Amino acid sequence: MNCVITPDNTRLHVKDWGTGKPVILIHGWPLSADSWDEQAMAIAQAGYRAIAYDRRGFGRSSQPWSGYDYDTLADDLAAVIEQTGAQDATLVGFSMGGGEVARYMSRHAGASVEKAVLISSVLPFRLKTDDNPAGTGQEVFDLMVQAINDDRAGFFSGFFRDFFGVGILSSPVSNEVLEWARGLAMQAGLPAVLGCLKAFSTTDFRGDLVAFKVPTLIIHGADDKTVPIAASARPTASGITGCRFIEYEGAPHGLFATDKLRLSQDLLSFIRQGIR
Numbered sequence: 001m002n003c004v005i006t007p008d009n010t011r012l013h014v015k016d017w018g019t020g021k022p023v024i025l026i027h028g029w030p031l032s033a034d035s036w037d038e039q040a041m042a043i044a045q046a047g048y049r050a051i052a053y054d055r056r057g058f059g060r061s062s063q064p065w066s067g068y069d070y071d072t073l074a075d076d077l078a079a080v081i082e083q084t085g086a087q088d089a090t091l092v093g094f095s096m097g098g099g100e101v102a103r104y105m106s107r108h109a110g111a112s113v114e115k116a117v118l119i120s121s122v123l124p125f126r127l128k129t130d131d132n133p134a135g136t137g138q139e140v141f142d143l144m145v146q147a148i149n150d151d152r153a154g155f156f157s158g159f160f161r162d163f164f165g166v167g168i169l170s171s172p173v174s175n176e177v178l179e180w181a182r183g184l185a186m187q188a189g190l191p192a193v194l195g196c197l198k199a200f201s202t203t204d205f206r207g208d209l210v211a212f213k214v215p216t217l218i219i220h221g222a223d224d225k226t227v228p229i230a231a232s233a234r235p236t237a238s239g240i241t242g243c244r245f246i247e248y249e250g251a252p253h254g255l256f257a258t259d260k261l262r263l264s265q266d267l268l269s270f271i272r273q274g275i276r
Contacts, residue, residue, distance in 0.1 A: 002014055002015075002016070004053065004076075004079050004080050004083045004084070005079070005083075006056070006075065006076050006079045007075065007079065008064070008067060008072075010056045010061070010062045010064050010067065010076070011061060011062040012053050012054060012055075012056060012061045012062075012076060012079070012080065013033070013053060013054040013059055013060035013061045014033075014051065014052070014053045014080065014084065015033050015040065015050075015051070015052045015053070016049070016050075016051050016084065017040055017041070017043075017044040017049070017050045017051075018043065018044025018045070018047070018048055018049045018050050019047075019049055020047045020048045020049050021048050021049065021088060021089070021090070021114075021271070022048070022049040022051055022084070022086035022087070022088075022089040022090070023043050023048050023049065023050050023051065023089065023090045023092060023267075023271060024051045024052075024053075024077075024080065024081065024086060024089050024090070024091050024092065025039065025040060025050065025051065025052040025092045025094075025097075026052075026053075026055070026077065026091065026092065026093040026094065026097030026098075026100050026101065027052070027054070027055065027058070027094060027097055028094040028095030028096055028097055028120070029095060029096040029193075029196050029197065029200060030058065030156070030184075030185040030188050030192075030193050030196070031058070031059075031181065031184045031185060032054045032055075032058050032059025032060070032184050032187060032188075033052035033053055033054050033059060034059065034184060035094070035181075035184065035256055035257075036050075036052045036094075036256065038256065038257075038260050038264065039092075039256060039260070039263060039264050039267060040052055042264035042267075042268065043264075043267065043268065043271070046268050046271075046272075048271060049086075051080070051084055051086060051089075053080055055073065055076070055097075055100075055192070055196070056068070056072075056073070056076055056192065057188055057189045057191060057192020057193075057195070057196070058187065058188040058189075058192055059184070059187055059188070060187075063188075063189035063191070063192060064191075065191055066191075066195075067195075068191070068192055068195025068196050068198070068199055069195075069199055069203075070099050070100065070103040070199055070203050071103065071107060073099070073100050073103070073199070074100055074103035074104040074107045074108065075107070075108075076100075077091075077100050077101075077104045077108075078104065078108050078111075081111070081112050086112060087112050088112065088113075088114040089112055089113055089114060090113075090114060090115040090116070090117065090270075090271050091104065091113055091115070091116045091117065092116075092117040092119065092267065093116075093117070093118055093119070093121060094119045094120055094121070094255075094256065095119075095120050095121060095122060095200075095226070095227060095253065096122050096196060096199070096200040097121075098118040098119070098120075098121025098122055098123050099121070099122055099123065099199070099200055099203060099205060101116055101117075101118060101121075102118075102123055102205045102208040102209070102211070102212070103203075103205070103208060105208060105211040105212055105213075105214075106207070106208040106210075106211035109211070110211060110212075110213060110214060113214055114214060114215075115214050115215045115216070115217070115270065115271065116212060116214055116215075116216045116217070117216070117217045117218075117219070117267065117270065118216070118217070118218045118219070118233070118236065119218075119219045119220070119255060119256075119263070120219070120220055120221060120224060120226070120227055120233075120253050120254075120255055121218070121220070121227070121232060121233065121236065122200045122205075122227055122232065123205045123208075123209070123232060123233075123236040124204075124205045124206045124208075124209060124232070124235055124236050124239060125203075125204045125205060125206055126200060126201050126202070126203075126227070126231075126232075127141075127201055127202050127204075132204075134230060134231040134235075135231055136201070136231070138201075141197065141198075141201040141202075144197060145194060145197065148190075148193060148194065148197075152186070152190070152193070153182065153186060156181075156182045156185045156186065157178070157182055160178050160181045160182060160185075160254075161178065162225045162226055162252070162253070163181070163226050163252065163253045163254045164177065164178065164181075164252055164253070164254040164257060164258055165221075165223065165225070165251070165252025165253070165254075165258060166178065172252065172257075172258040173254070173257050173258060177257055181254075181257075206239065209236065209239035209240050210239075212240045212241075212243070215242070215243075215244075215270075216240050216242075216243040216244070217243065217244050217245075217246070217266070217267075217270045218233050218236060218237050218240070218243055218244070218245045218246070219233075219246045219248065219255065219263065219266060220232065220233035220245075220246075220247060220248070221247075221248045221250075221251030221252050221253060221255055221258075221259075222247045222248060222249050222250060222251060223249075223250050223251060223252055224251070224252055224253045225252065225253065226252070226253035227253060229247065233245065233247070244270070246266060248262070
């Protein structure tokens with residue numbers, strides 16, 4: 001199966017590698033399932049089934065005008081689970097994909113899910129409000145929208161430097177990786193880019209955390225400038241009972257590339273053993 005059709009007739013492109021217990025990989029903004037390739041290879045080679053799909057509006061999936069809210073995105077995930085026959089699955093959400101995991105756990109009661117993983121996740125609430133003073137101000141997201149509308153390719157060039165922790169004294173990835181990531185981002189439709197930016201920046205997942213009733217692993221880079229750890233993974237770990245939390249010291253946001261071997265090892269260890 002290389003596609004799933006959602007209830008509103010949106011086509012989602014699916015990559016389905018290997019056999020065994022399913023691991024569903026949900027990509028970040030503004031990428032596609034291809035960002036998971038090295039982890040998916042490791043998972044499939046270890047005897048599991050790696051399922052990665054392009055979110056609506058991104059990669060090779062359909063580009064509808066609407067549906068870029070987390071309720072719809074969680075329903076899309078439900079369609080992927082149902083149509084691929086994934087039972088006792090491990091859900092792995094990267095960055096904004098962590099929101100899909102959380103909303104699926106609450107909206108669909110975690111049906112068919114055995115374990116959950118949140119990597120560099122946007123949980124629990126990105127936006128700065130009176131009751132969330134550690135969040136990011138709306139003006140920051142407004143500037144992102146303006147920059148995307150002015151010069152989307154130029155914006156992504158700068159965005160991915162922070163995403164992968166590239167600076168004057170550090171270069172965890174090559175220039176070719178930066179170009180590849182920008183190429184993936186430019187495959188996305190503008191409504192999807194802007195709609196999902198609004199969704200991950202304004203959706204409050206604090207009420208969804210109690211729905212994590214399965215073993216849960218949280219992984220986050222301590223030097224993440226895209227989704228700072230102090231306002232994301234640390235409060236999320238406090239809000240999910242019994243979760244395991246791993247901080248990657250000095251690591252940026254894009255762990256699937258900058259720390260790919262360690263990330264694959266930690267994922268496989270969790271998939272094999274869970275939490276006791």
